[in-house]
Amino acid sequence: MSTRAAGSVLLRHLGPRVFGPVLSPAAASPRPPLALAGGGERGWVAVWVRLLSTSAAEAKDETAASKGNAGSTAAAKAEAAEAAKEGDGKRDKVVSSYWGVAPSKLMSKDGVEWRWSCFRPWEAYKPDTSIDLTRHHEPKVLLDKIAYWTVKLLRVPTDIFFQRRYGCRAMMLETVAAVPGMVGGMLLHLRSLRRFEHGGGWIRALLEEAENERMHLMTFMEVAKPKWYERALVLAVQGVFFNAYFLGYLISPKFAHRVVGYLEEEAIHSYTEYLKDLEAGKIENVPAPAIAIDYWQLPADATLKDVVIVVRSDEAHHRDVNHFASDIHFQGMQLKETPAPLGYH
Numbered sequence: 001m002s003t004r005a006a007g008s009v010l011l012r013h014l015g016p017r018v019f020g021p022v023l024s025p026a027a028a029s030p031r032p033p034l035a036l037a038g039g040g041e042r043g044w045v046a047v048w049v050r051l052l053s054t055s056a057a058e059a060k061d062e063t064a065a066s067k068g069n070a071g072s073t074a075a076a077k078a079e080a081a082e083a084a085k086e087g088d089g090k091r092d093k094v095v096s097s098y099w100g101v102a103p104s105k106l107m108s109k110d111g112v113e114w115r116w117s118c119f120r121p122w123e124a125y126k127p128d129t130s131i132d133l134t135r136h137h138e139p140k141v142l143l144d145k146i147a148y149w150t151v152k153l154l155r156v157p158t159d160i161f162f163q164r165r166y167g168c169r170a171m172m173l174e175t176v177a178a179v180p181g182m183v184g185g186m187l188l189h190l191r192s193l194r195r196f197e198h199g200g201g202w203i204r205a206l207l208e209e210a211e212n213e214r215m216h217l218m219t220f221m222e223v224a225k226p227k228w229y230e231r232a233l234v235l236a237v238q239g240v241f242f243n244a245y246f247l248g249y250l251i252s253p254k255f256a257h258r259v260v261g262y263l264e265e266e267a268i269h270s271y272t273e274y275l276k277d278l279e280a281g282k283i284e285n286v287p288a289p290a291i292a293i294d295y296w297q298l299p300a301d302a303t304l305k306d307v308v309i310v311v312r313s314d315e316a317h318h319r320d321v322n323h324f325a326s327d328i329h330f331q332g333m334q335l336k337e338t339p340a341p342l343g344y345h
């Protein structure tokens with residue numbers, strides 16, 4: 001059996017459970033009614049399928065919404081109105097729920113119904129692309145040098161694996177980039193609970209960073225579709241990286257933030273190379289995904305190049321936040337002693 005065939009068999013069986021529903025046409029199709037009564041074991045299997053396919057329906061809705069450009073065009077408005085009409089039926093069912101937790105109808109600034117469930121209109125922003133991209137933290141002390149060379153070493157296998165496939169590279173690296181903020185935020189949250197003390201806004205700042213990185217991933221997913229072995233790689237890398245960063249942050253947040261600062265410097269470099277290939281015509285400068293237009297408030301005719309520019313400026317902001325956080329620790333202080341750079345985009 002060839003590697004490809006083996007991969008297909010593995011995916012058919014494990015795909016829906018491990019990677020979520022995107023790979024599984026069966027999971028993405030309309031859900032069959034549950035047959036719990038008298039269903040025995042099969043009934044429970046149906047429950048599992050249904051639980052796992054919850055995000056499938058959302059993903060499907062959003063993918064459908066992402067076809068075409070942002071809500072500023074007439075076509076998009078018509079499409080959104082149609083989607084809203086279709087959605088009304090579903091929403092009615094939710095509103096009738098006893099719990100009354102259904103979200104209220106949201107509108108975009110163009111007056112069309114908000115189409116994204118993964119972020120809200122007030123979470124969209126215009127990024128500051130004037131940020132200095134060349135800023136670099138010179139590693140002088142041993143800990144900084146270790147952080148710097150750790151990141152440089154990690155770059156070697158990444159370069160070998162992806163080479164100049166920047167779309168794919170961006171998508172895969174964003175799956176890793178969204179981990180440190182969540183781990184750091186979680187550990188600061190737990191510390192705040194344990195010690196009965198304020199967090200200085202850093203919990204939210206780090207979670208904001210994680211969310212921003214996840215939106216990068218949601219965007220690049222529209223540009224590059226991951227292959228089965230890339231999804232498997234993400235699974236393995238996440239398992240290792242989450243635990244390594246968790247331990248690293250427990251032992252030395254100063255080191256952990258410095259590593260992220262250098263990772264962000266590398267991300268800026270990678271996105272600059274991506275831009276070079278887009279400008280040289282080596283990569284097609286396709287229209288920007290609708291989710292990116294809405295998230296970064298880009299013009300309706302924005303292209304992939306515009307998206308890479310705003311993502312790169314986000315990375316520059318993350319670089320500054322993480323080097324700043326590490327500097328605070330280097331000065332012998334806790335993060336909570338310095339107000340966090342909330343909403344720093």
Ligand SMILES: [Fe+2]
Binds near residue numbers: 174267311315
């Ligand atoms: Fe990112």
Ligand SMILES: [Fe+2]
Binds near residue numbers: 213314319
């Ligand atoms: Fe980043």
